[in-house]
Amino acid sequence: MIVRSALGIPYSKVTPKGAYLNRRQLIAAAAGGLVAPAAGFAGTKLAGVVKSKYSTDEKPNAYRDITTYNNYYEFGTSKEQPAELAKNFVTSPWQIAIDGAVTKPKVLDWDAIVKLAPLEERIYRFRCVEAWSMIIPWVGFPLSALVKAADPLGKAKYVAFETYYNTKQMPYSRYAGIDLPYVEGLRMDEAMHPLTILAVGLYGETLPNQNGAPVRLIVPWKYGFKSIKSIVKIKFTEKQPPTTWNIRNSQEYGFYSNVNPEVDHPRWSQAKERRIGEFFKRDTVKFNGYGDQVASLYSSMDLRKQY
Numbered sequence: 001m002i003v004r005s006a007l008g009i010p011y012s013k014v015t016p017k018g019a020y021l022n023r024r025q026l027i028a029a030a031a032g033g034l035v036a037p038a039a040g041f042a043g044t045k046l047a048g049v050v051k052s053k054y055s056t057d058e059k060p061n062a063y064r065d066i067t068t069y070n071n072y073y074e075f076g077t078s079k080e081q082p083a084e085l086a087k088n089f090v091t092s093p094w095q096i097a098i099d100g101a102v103t104k105p106k107v108l109d110w111d112a113i114v115k116l117a118p119l120e121e122r123i124y125r126f127r128c129v130e131a132w133s134m135i136i137p138w139v140g141f142p143l144s145a146l147v148k149a150a151d152p153l154g155k156a157k158y159v160a161f162e163t164y165y166n167t168k169q170m171p172y173s174r175y176a177g178i179d180l181p182y183v184e185g186l187r188m189d190e191a192m193h194p195l196t197i198l199a200v201g202l203y204g205e206t207l208p209n210q211n212g213a214p215v216r217l218i219v220p221w222k223y224g225f226k227s228i229k230s231i232v233k234i235k236f237t238e239k240q241p242p243t244t245w246n247i248r249n250s251q252e253y254g255f256y257s258n259v260n261p262e263v264d265h266p267r268w269s270q271a272k273e274r275r276i277g278e279f280f281k282r283d284t285v286k287f288n289g290y291g292d293q294v295a296s297l298y299s300s301m302d303l304r305k306q307y
């Protein structure tokens with residue numbers, strides 16, 4: 001990401017990412033694990049959550065890691081800020097407006113959203129474009145359930161998403177350095193893929209605000225910035241919709257953004273990644289390890305050009 005700090009210095013120049021992560025880990029180690037618990041730890045337990053066959057058996061990261069090392073620019077551009085600055089974000093009542101190429105535009109209330117499909121625990125690999133990764137036990141349901149309920153027309157080829165935006169609730173958003181509201185998009189086949197979910201929870205509880213409460217997208221074979229948070233609008237379109245990081249810098253962030261160790265970011269390598277909580281880097285796996293399930297979606301594409 002290329003946003004500038006308040007000093008006008010790009011964050012990437014202030015501290016190299018690797019060194020930053022190392023230092024965090026060293027500080028955590030020096031504290032003997034005595035790190036303050038995440039703000040907002042007390043989520044509400046979600047009932048009736050079933051296990052999913054799509055989960056990885058890798059060990060999930062600690063709740064503290066997942067909820068204190070965030071990217072949510074509306075609530076600050078440093079990793080620690082969202083946990084603090086999103087504390088009072090109001091996420092109830094919540095609605096998602098559905099429009100565009102659909103039989104009939106509609107507004108889904110929260111109760112209807114969580115009843116679209118049974119809630120599942122999906123333990124997924126999560127790979128950020130900044131070359132760090134985590135294992136995250138989301139709770140959610142397939143986005144395909146919402147797409148079906150939205151009843152899109154045959155001409156709908158893409159799904160566009162929009163995050164809630166309100167400067168009163170998000171006073172730091174003026175320093176975000178990206179156009180807001182945050183927008184993202186998927187091709188229809190990506191949106192319908194069984195691995196693509198809307199997440200409403202984490203570790204069996206409702207989502208913490210900093211992780212995108214009350215509902216966010218998760219597309220586990222793509223870089224994390226595709227996973228748009230706090231969704232209030234879903235629009236079906238014929239043309240490829242604009243996406244926030246592509247608007248910010250189209251040379252660095254494409255529409256597809258599939259995890260790909262063969263295509264480096266112009267300013268850093270994507271060949272390896274640092275799993276938060278580990279010291280040594282791991283090799284990044286194409287499609288974040290989900291290639292068996294998703295590679296066929298892109299068989300006719302040159303993924304170097306359509307990054």
Ligand code: MTE
Nearest residue numbers: 070071072073163182211224225227228229
């Ligand atoms: N959604 C919104 N609305 N605003 C953001 O700044 N950041 C993205 C994505 N979704 C972002 C967002 C990026 S860059 C990443 S890596 C993931 O959220 C981070 O999700 P996490 O904080 O739950 O790890």
